[in-house]
Amino acid sequence: MKRFALAFLLGLTLAGCATTTLPPVTSPEYRMEDDERRIWTRSEEEEKEINDSGLVYKDRELEDYLNGVARKIQPASVYRKVPFRIIVLKNPYSNAFAYPNGTIYVHTGILSRIDNEAQLATLLGHEMTHATHRHQVIGFRSLRNKAAVFASLRSTIGTIPAVGDLTNVLGEIGTEAAVTGHTRDQETEADMVGIGLMLKAGYDPDEAPRLFKHLKAELEEDEIKEPFFFGSHPRLQDRIDNYDDFLKKLDRSRKGAVNADVYRRKAASAILVNASLDLKAGRFPSAKRGAERYVSIRPGDARGYYVLGEVFRQKGGTDDLKEAKKYFRKATALERPDPDAFKGLGLLYFKEGNRAEAGKAFRSYIAMAPRASDRSYIEDYLRQCR
Amino acid sequence: MMKSMKRLLAAIFIAVALTGCAPWIRTGGPFTSQARNVTVDLPEGWMRLNTDDYILITRDGELLQSVLIEAFHVDETLKHTKKKLRRGMLPLEASEVIMDNISSNNEITSFEVKENRSAKVAGRQCFRALFTYRDREGLKIKSVYYGFLDGEWFYGIHYTAPQRHYFDRDIKTFEKIVASLRLAKTS
Numbered sequence: 001m002k003r004f005a006l007a008f009l010l011g012l013t014l015a016g017c018a019t020t021t022l023p024p025v026t027s028p029e030y031r032m033e034d035d036e037r038r039i040w041t042r043s044e045e046e047e048k049e050i051n052d053s054g055l056v057y058k059d060r061e062l063e064d065y066l067n068g069v070a071r072k073i074q075p076a077s078v079y080r081k082v083p084f085r086i087i088v089l090k091n092p093y094s095n096a097f098a099y100p101n102g103t104i105y106v107h108t109g110i111l112s113r114i115d116n117e118a119q120l121a122t123l124l125g126h127e128m129t130h131a132t133h134r135h136q137v138i139g140f141r142s143l144r145n146k147a148a149v150f151a152s153l154r155s156t157i158g159t160i161p162a163v164g165d166l167t168n169v170l171g172e173i174g175t176e177a178a179v180t181g182h183t184r185d186q187e188t189e190a191d192m193v194g195i196g197l198m199l200k201a202g203y204d205p206d207e208a209p210r211l212f213k214h215l216k217a218e219l220e221e222d223e224i225k226e227p228f229f230f231g232s233h234p235r236l237q238d239r240i241d242n243y244d245d246f247l248k249k250l251d252r253s254r255k256g257a258v259n260a261d262v263y264r265r266k267a268a269s270a271i272l273v274n275a276s277l278d279l280k281a282g283r284f285p286s287a288k289r290g291a292e293r294y295v296s297i298r299p300g301d302a303r304g305y306y307v308l309g310e311v312f313r314q315k316g317g318t319d320d321l322k323e324a325k326k327y328f329r330k331a332t333a334l335e336r337p338d339p340d341a342f343k344g345l346g347l348l349y350f351k352e353g354n355r356a357e358a359g360k361a362f363r364s365y366i367a368m369a370p371r372a373s374d375r376s377y378i379e380d381y382l383r384q385c386r
Numbered sequence: 387m388m389k390s391m392k393r394l395l396a397a398i399f400i401a402v403a404l405t406g407c408a409p410w411i412r413t414g415g416p417f418t419s420q421a422r423n424v425t426v427d428l429p430e431g432w433m434r435l436n437t438d439d440y441i442l443i444t445r446d447g448e449l450l451q452s453v454l455i456e457a458f459h460v461d462e463t464l465k466h467t468k469k470k471l472r473r474g475m476l477p478l479e480a481s482e483v484i485m486d487n488i489s490s491n492n493e494i495t496s497f498e499v500k501e502n503r504s505a506k507v508a509g510r511q512c513f514r515a516l517f518t519y520r521d522r523e524g525l526k527i528k529s530v531y532y533g534f535l536d537g538e539w540f541y542g543i544h545y546t547a548p549q550r551h552y553f554d555r556d557i558k559t560f561e562k563i564v565a566s567l568r569l570a571k572t573s
Contacts, residue, residue, distance in 0.1 A: 053495050053496075054495055054496045055495065280467065280486045280489065280490055281466075281467050281468060281486075281490050282467040282468030282469035282470075282486070283468060284468075314469065314482075316472055347476065347478070347479070350476070351474075351476070373499055373500070373501060373502050374478055374481075374502045374503075376502075376503035376504055377476075377477065377478040377502070377503065377504050377513075380504050381476075
């Protein structure tokens with residue numbers, strides 16, 4: 001009995017003391033550990049929940065592009081150990097997170113703010129490093145009471161905008177990746193290794209700190225002073241400073257690739273979807289910026305002007321309504337007009353008392369969208385226009 | 387004798403205190419909430435949560451079906467969107483704000499508006515939105531929401547139940563509640 005108790009105690013001690021330093025997957029000493037294998041299996045289960053939740057943004061062309069950029073950053077030898085896969089989530093808040101098995105989720109919110117492929121490479125390089133340097137495995141080993149920590153996190157994450165709709169589907173590993181993030185040292189390591197990867201892939205390193213400047217701008221816009229998920233991390237300004245220090249030491253004779261045009265083209269649809277998500281959440285400045293960006297990329301698509309018109313209509317100030325009308329008119333005058341823009345225009349005229357113009361716009365809306373879910377309102381308003 | 391008297395008094399005090407704090411009260415017939423400015427006929431045999439903040443009733447428990455009647459000032463911040471209701475909004479415009487608020491709730495997924503039409507409640511033009519979503523446990527929930535503005539006050543009446551079995555069972559009772567609703571004072 002005594003022997004059993006001693007063995008049990010020893011077992012517990014050893015489990016509690018599992019090493020919290022692990023070599024990266026690129027090291028010759030790398031071996032996948034038993035608990036790591038379990039964490040990977042658990043990750044796959046959690047990813048299934050996320051992928052089935054309806055939150056995944058499906059755009060084959062964008063996914064292929066993102067995965068193509070990821071492949072430029074990491075050699076095939078690393079892919080054989082960590083099969084990276086990039087998935088986009090419909091979420092207007094700037095965030096991205098990596099599972100230890102290489103699945104990286106990127107929010108439409110951050111794609112909407114990124115200017116070019118070089119900034120995207122910075123983001124992917126950072127997230128990939130969390131996986132290659134096994135940060136989550138190390139993190140999980142250092143957590144003494146995972147269940148209690150997770151329970152307390154679950155009660156807090158509902159209030160964190162960066163997680164948004166994911167609250168419902170994030171499991172233990174996802175919560176750590178998306179919400180609590182990693183230790184200060186691990187984040188710094190991911191920043192520095194990440195910038196090294198994007199540099200090696202031929203991108204312009206000057207773009208790296210700009211990614212974090214975008215994040216900082218969003219926090220300021222949302223008046224978030226100390227976001228939970230950055231709480232234990234290097235502050236954004238410190239990270240920007242780290243990048244700047246890194247850049248000072250570089251040989252600047254060769255300029256790297258930025259690839260702004262290709263990025264804008266591939267991310268255009270996600271930028272518009274994100275503007276609509278921002279609009280729904282009442283984040284008017286973000287929605288306006290996203291829609292303006294979309295219009296600059298695809299000036300011939302009426303949907304962008306419609307979303308811009310909606311931003312101003314829903315803000316509702318006197319000057320806003322003039323702007324709304326301008327954008328709705330633009331969206332209805334294009335070769336392929338947007339049906340919803342006719343509705344927006346009709347509502348503006350209707351409220352002004354211009355029944356003739358309202359009637360004309362409402363009739364166009366119904367003709368173009370006969371099965372619209374709000375048809376009954378429009379028919380009511382049309383009757384009042386007669 | 388004195389001791390048993392003391393015990394009796396203590397028991398009566400506890401009983402009175404407990405009754406006074408009863409969280410749920412059986413319903414049936416007309417009910418007026420001065421705080422929410424509404425009069426409504428509540429169905430027999432349901433239970434009402436004892437609060438002035440809103441009228442919440444259920445028959446089998448909140449998870450199986452609930453009717454919520456709320457009234458709030460247009461300046462009040464909504465929980466899940468930064469958008470605001472405004473005096474003079476058309477029912478369609480008010481429905482957009484309310485639906486965006488509900489669909490931005492982190493606790494739900496797969497939100498879908500099935501139907502959104504105009505209706506009348508308490509003699510006022512209102513919206514009636516029928517929508518579905520999945521709750522935190524993945525259960526498919528169906529809900530009907532009537533909403534209207536009276537001056538600077540917004541009134542919302544909604545019925546929520548699991549789509550399977552429960553929603554259809556009490557929808558008629560809900561529609562009767564909606565038809566009976568009156569404003570105690572108009573603005």
